Amino acid sequence: MIKAIIFLGPPASGKGTQAMIIASKLNAEYFRVSKVIQDQFKNCPQDPDVLKARTFYDSGELIPYQILIKWISVKIEQLLQNQKVVVFDGIFRSLKETKVIFPIFEKYLRLNEIKVFFLNISENTAIKRSALRKICSVCGFPVTLSQNTKKITKCPLCNGSLIIRADEEKIHKRLTIYKKETLPVLDFFEKKGILEEIDGEATIEEITKCILNKIKNAQLL
Secondary structure (H helix, E strand, O other): OOOOOEEEEEEEEEEHHHHHHHHHHHHOEEEEEEHHHHHHHOOOOOHHHHHHHHHHHHHOOOHHHHHHHHHHHHHHHHHHHOOOOOEOOOOOOOOOHHHHHHHHHHHOOOOHHHHEEEEOOHHHHHHHHHOOOEEEEOOOOOOEEEOOOOOOOOOOOOOOOOEEEOOHHHHHHHHHHHHHHHHHHHHHHHOOOEEEEEEEOOOOOHHHHHHHHHHHHHHHO
């Protein structure tokens, strides 16, 4: 049985949207790193680690992995011990993080209980979607505008107000960091035999259906 579902992909690939949908459909726990980060920013604004992390986050860079791991590792360990399906969004952003965090998964789960979905989109699509994204001003959840979502003004997670954060320099910076830091993680999981590539250019509904089918098929093995 699949007990941990992990989403990876370039900026604006829809991994957050799919993670939320899949968690809901499977009645699974939903762990989102951006929520952990926003909680730290909100609850401990003067903490030295928060002040340092904030400068990286606001400039579009990855938060230093030593800080992020300290914030999320205990929570991940607690979730994996619960024996409930958990959907993870936003972890494994770099090979350094992966080599520290993934052993926690291997401590509690077998490899055939873990599935990593990589939502693959072109760079052009990532740029176009990023330019059209709205971000929750409260929890940081991203909503990409489409015919179905362009009228949305409230966050689907916390009901916070959505704001447009289209900064071309930051978009290109995030893509550069993604290619340098996150792409090597795909090779790591491919060697583990748990990586599934998904066409992120398809519709939200088509992607969800494809993911659910792959999970169902994995359960039958």
